[in-house]
Amino acid sequence: xxxxxxxxxxxxxxxxxxxxxxxxxxxxxxxxxxxxxxxxxxxxxxxxxxxxxxxxxxxxxxxxxxxxxxxxxxxxxxxxxxxxxxxxxxxxxxxxxxxxxxxxxxxxxxxxxxxxxxxxxxxxxxxxxxxxxxxx
Amino acid sequence: xxxxxxxxxxxxxxxxxxxxxxxxxxxxxxxxxxxxxxxxxxxxxxxxxxxxxxxxxxxxxxxxxxxxxxxxxxxxxxxxxxxxxxxxxxxxxxxxxxxxxxxxxxxxxxxxxxxxxxxxxxxxxxxxxxxxxxxx
DNA sequence: ATTAACTGTAATTAAACTTATTACAGTTAT
DNA sequence: ATAACTGTAATAAGTTTAATTACAGTTAAT
Numbered sequence: 435x436x437x438x439x440x441x442x443x444x445x446x447x448x449x450x451x452x453x454x455x456x457x458x459x460x461x462x463x464x465x466x467x468x469x470x471x472x473x474x475x476x477x478x479x480x481x482x483x484x485x486x487x488x489x490x491x492x493x494x495x496x497x498x499x500x501x502x503x504x505x506x507x508x509x510x511x512x513x514x515x516x517x518x519x520x521x522x523x524x525x526x527x528x529x530x531x532x533x534x535x536x537x538x539x540x541x542x543x544x545x546x547x548x549x550x551x552x553x554x555x556x557x558x559x560x561x562x563x564x565x566x567x568x569x570x
Numbered sequence: 571x572x573x574x575x576x577x578x579x580x581x582x583x584x585x586x587x588x589x590x591x592x593x594x595x596x597x598x599x600x601x602x603x604x605x606x607x608x609x610x611x612x613x614x615x616x617x618x619x620x621x622x623x624x625x626x627x628x629x630x631x632x633x634x635x636x637x638x639x640x641x642x643x644x645x646x647x648x649x650x651x652x653x654x655x656x657x658x659x660x661x662x663x664x665x666x667x668x669x670x671x672x673x674x675x676x677x678x679x680x681x682x683x684x685x686x687x688x689x690x691x692x693x694x695x696x697x698x699x700x701x702x703x704x705x706x
Numbered sequence: 707a708t709t710a711a712c713t714g715t716a717a718t719t720a721a722a723c724t725t726a727t728t729a730c731a732g733t734t735a736t
Numbered sequence: 737a738t739a740a741c742t743g744t745a746a747t748a749a750g751t752t753t754a755a756t757t758a759c760a761g762t763t764a765a766t
Contacts, residue, residue: 435658436572436752437724441678442661448670459741466668467661470726475743492734493740508681512657520656520689521648522571525578525603532602534585534705541704542577545644545696549689553656556688560681568677569670572723573753595712606755611714628763629711 439515442467443477444565447511450487451503451566457496484514503566509557519546520553575651578603579613580701583642586623586635587702593632620650639702645693655682656689 445467449458460478464471478497481487488500524542527535581603585594596614600607614633617623624636660678663671 435656436654438659438661439724440657441659444678445661445663445671445674448674449668452670457741460743461741466663466666466671468663468666468671469661472727472744473725479743489742490734491732491742493738494735495733495741497742515658518572520571521576523574523577525574525581525605527581527602527604530602530604532585534588535581535602535604537705538581538584541701542580545701549692552692553685553689556685565677565681569673575753593712596714597712608715608756609754615714625713626763627713627761629709630764631712631762633713 435516435518435520437517438469439477439517440512442469442473443481443511443515444562446474446477446481447486447499447503447506447562448566448569450497450499451562452569454499457490457494457498459496462496480514484510502563504561504563506562507558508560508562508565509554511562512554512557516550520549521546571652571654571656573653574605575613575653576648578605578609579617579647579651580698582610582613582617583622583635583639583647583698584702584705586633587639587698588705590635593626593630593634595632598632616650620646638699640697640699642698643694644696644698644701645690647698648690648693652686656685657682 446463449463449466460471460474464474467474478487478489481497482489486499486501486506487497489495489497521542524539524546528539530536582599585599585602596607596610600610603610614623614625617633618625622635622637622642623633625631625633657678660675660682664675666672
């Protein structure tokens, strides 16, 4: 996770939650985040697949939250963008002659998964709503 | 943290712990991990700065643990290689006109730091020794 | 004292990943 | 008909990561 996807999605969802019942365009959202509108549309498509957002095409179109922000947890959001373990990547040493090298990825896998789970459990306790409510 | 540095350093330390009182060469270590020896030497230099490892130059030289593996925690190791937040990077939206965009990085910073702290506290409970003892 | 086998580090290249941009087909309101 | 959108593919540019090359310095053994 050495990218901005979590921050970007949180930003999008915060805007949608702060301006409910309004169709926000990807261009307008992109200006707030200072990123390219195409990136916003790509992330909106992820949010769409999660069932969190609905969109309206055509003129005066845009996106809107389709689920209450208290039903979306930070863990849900993290899982939607997570593309690696918190502790990083493993080397490909499984085919080495070394007895440690042969086995270490099995042990690292356990440690990496445990660590991911700790993060996810902590994030399950935080809702999008409580994040959004911090803004006046 | 979308790199192999944590895995690499764990691997190095595990070998050093499994073969105590022996000078292991960077080339030998690199063969076990299946990475380039120069990368091993770079990480050894990090371990050296932490005071965990000592090295002997010249022929029959190599590296050796200089601290007991029960005194090194996974949190120490994580902190030594950590170069980003667990939840990733932030966008640079601070200078936007949008009131949310202006403030969001402050709130994200809090959330990102809290999440990092959770990982670190969990890893503080795990020692290098308990990891290494898993190997026969 | 010469050689072989190391460390330590800088500089460069190559590969992988991330973000931005261009392009365009399709949709909808006016 | 047109303007303002979505959705998505394709490509380019930028950034990060890992590998490689190179070499000066150290040490052990002959």
